[in-house]
Amino acid sequence: MSKKTLVSAITAALVVGAASTTFAANNPFSDVPADSWAYDAVSTLAADGVIDGYPDGTYQGQNTMTRYEMAQIVARAMAKTDLEKADKALVDKLAAEFADELDNLGVRVADLEKKSDNVVWKGELRYRYVDASSDATDRMSGHTKKYNDNDTSQVMFRLEPKAYIGDTGWTANVRVDYEMKADEDANGKTVVARAYAKGPIGHNTTVTAGRIPLLDTYGMLLDEHMSGAQIDIASGSDKNFTTSLLAGRYNPGHDNPDILPGQTLKDFTADFYATQFNYKSEKFDANAMYAVMTNIEPGSTNWGTWAGQTVYDYDKMNIWSVGGLYRFDNNWGLLGQYAVNTESDNSDDKQAYMAELQYKNANIADPGSWGAYVAYRHFGKDVTIATTYKDVFNNQKGFAIGASYVPVENLLASVKYFDGKDIDSDTDADRFYLNLDFFY
Known part of the structure; x- marks a missing residue:
């Protein structure tokens, strides 16, 4: 067409x-x-x-x-x-x-949506199964058992109401997540992951403020939320160039009330500042980002992991990132991204990069549609803070393949597999991932 x-x-x-x-x-x-x-x-x-x-x-x-x-x-x-x-x-x-x-x-x-109802309700019901194994030992306890050798079965229910604020173009947005462990039939936690206002100010400028989404363009580094604000400014003859400015406070343990002895959540909260540039065209997208995170160190030693999160052993992160997506035709695309933390002294962990060959795309509005990919990923823990790619953990490198399929409208089935290594220990690791998403 x-x-x-x-x-x-x-x-x-x-x-x-x-x-x-x-x-x-x-x-x-x-x-x-x-x-x-x-x-x-x-x-x-x-x-x-x-x-x-x-x-x-x-x-x-x-x-x-x-x-x-x-x-x-x-x-x-x-x-x-x-x-x-x-x-x-x-x-x-x-x-x-x-x-x-x-x-x-x-x-x-x-x-x-606004014409039919002032408040729009959307959401998701998700089942996820993950079987992950690693030959690395538990560095926190010093035990010789395999570290991260487990399988998990999880159900997540999400509500995302959005309310329109008059005819101003502003909206109030909330995301509430409830998680439970399906294999244990145990209730989990309920988290208000997002609560923010979003709307235009002036010409081609949009503001998002509150507990906002924190996501880099391709999701290699960040898929999180923070308390702060983001300004997006569109420019160019076709408004296809966007400059984004972000500032706020980010806590890697914000969804878990537990604390380490002698520590409070405030001790783990970082100041976060970032500038991101995005260009979009019919065949090619490009992205560049610079992000600074300060006061992220919880103490003077490397705590390994805490509350399921990587706990960093330095005070500051300076992250530079570039990436792009090239579409060969309607079916094939090649995605690539590279990032480095210039404040890290660790030659193994200060870089993150990936290349992903994509074929087709699963569209939840189009039953029978599907997509697949093959990728190589290297996610150094000193730069990937909370990656959105579920086939590879932080501090891992290796090959990943995956496919998604839409059997009926608004149902997305995904399967992924990773085979590689933990970076810091250079030991074998693999992961199998199954996901069923029901959208409404």
Whole structure:
């Protein structure tokens, strides 16, 4: 669907009913004659204000359409209030597909939701099974038993309400997670993982403040939350360049009330500052980030792990990161990222990098869709703080493969396998991961 006339005709027929008998009063474009197969669709879209042409009165349907041009069509379709249920469902799917472009254009994807209800409830029910083993010994106790040799079975229930604050464009957002150990039939913890406000201030600028998501673009370094604020500034002719500024307080043990003897949670809380740059185009995305974390050391010794988290043995982290995603075609893509902590004196742990070859993509709105990948990852613990990649732990390196499949709408099944080593001990490690996600 690279031709503008074809995309417009499909959009018109399925989204705004352009295949009806409604015609524009006059021929809207000089290069779309009345006997063209696309005339009805194009003229109706033009009359409805969904598409427009060029200043010279032409439509130029032979030109390749960019994702941003398609996003403009989707944005105008979103503004229509008289959509049928099936049409609204398709608009929602298109809005999800072009969410980044719509955001950069200053269009709120949730406009359709806002028209129907001031508070929107979404969530997730997840079952996860992990079988992980490692030949490294338990450094905390000095025992010779294998460290991290276990399997876990976990159920997580998530609620994510979002409330619209009048017509300001601002929203109040919350994420509440409840976890339990399925293999023990034991209740776990309930955590308010996020609670923040988000909205525009001025031209092309968005602010997020509160307990906010803390995530680098590709998730290699961070998939967490912190108390603070983030400012996103869109620029460029297509609003495809974004500058993000973050500042706040981050605690690696914030979801666990336990403390070490003589320590308080405040002793573990770090000051966090970051600048991130993102560029997006049809074929290539690029990212660069600089992050500083201070006061992260809990004491004068290396505590190994605490509350299931890596506890760092230094006062400061200076992280530089670059990455990119290149799309060869609609199926194949290559993702790469590199990061280094310039404050680390550990030659083994101060770097993190990965390369991932991707094939297709599992879309929860498209039953039968699937995707797969093969990757090499090296996640030094002195730089990967809380990686979002579940096939490899921090302080591990090796190869990973995985696949995802959507058997029915809003159900995502994923399987992953890792075979490699623990970096600091250079001992063998592997991991099998199974995940079932039900979205609503």
